[in-house]
Amino acid sequence: MDCNYYRALFSAFVDDELDEQEARNFKAHILKCRDCGERFKAFRRAQDLLLLLERKEAPPQLWERIEEGITRKEEPAYTFFQMLGDPSEPLGRRRELALIRLPVYRTGISFG
Known part of the structure; x- marks a missing residue:
């Protein structure tokens, strides 16, 4: 497996979505590959910073506007x-x- 494969698993690993074997392989790669290890640390730091942000509630009409935009016929x-x-x-x-x-x-x- 290459580094891009393991980098794509950062979120899944943090969210505990990997099976046991995948998680073991991920941990082994992160420990062995210095570049992926550093990137994973940066990923975790960024996630920690995002958790500090105040959550905002989406306006109630947001989904209506999104659906309207999706279903609107595009002008040629x-x-x-x-x-x-x-x-x-x-x-x-x-x-x-x-x-x-x-x-x-x-x-x-x-x-x-």
């Missing part, structure tokens, strides 16, 4: 070449069409 966006239009049309006309189509917005979720 034009590619650069679609905005330029049909190359057989005169350039002036294509430029006008491109300007009419600008700006192109995509729908997204905003929490602001």
Whole structure:
């Protein structure tokens, strides 16, 4: 197993989600590999600092806004070449069409 495999297990190990064999292998690797050991210590320090932060309650309408954003149909966006239009049309006309189509917005979720 490589270091990336064990680094991906940091959270699972801390949350006691590994089976006995995986946990033993994880501990052995952390003790043997200096780099992973240091990274795991930093991970634990960061977690400890996060626990000191005050928990905030999410606004009641948050899930509604998320679901609304997910189910909202996205407006079709034009590619650069679609905005330029049909190359057989005169350039002036294509430029006008491109300007009419600008700006192109995509729908997204905003929490602001």
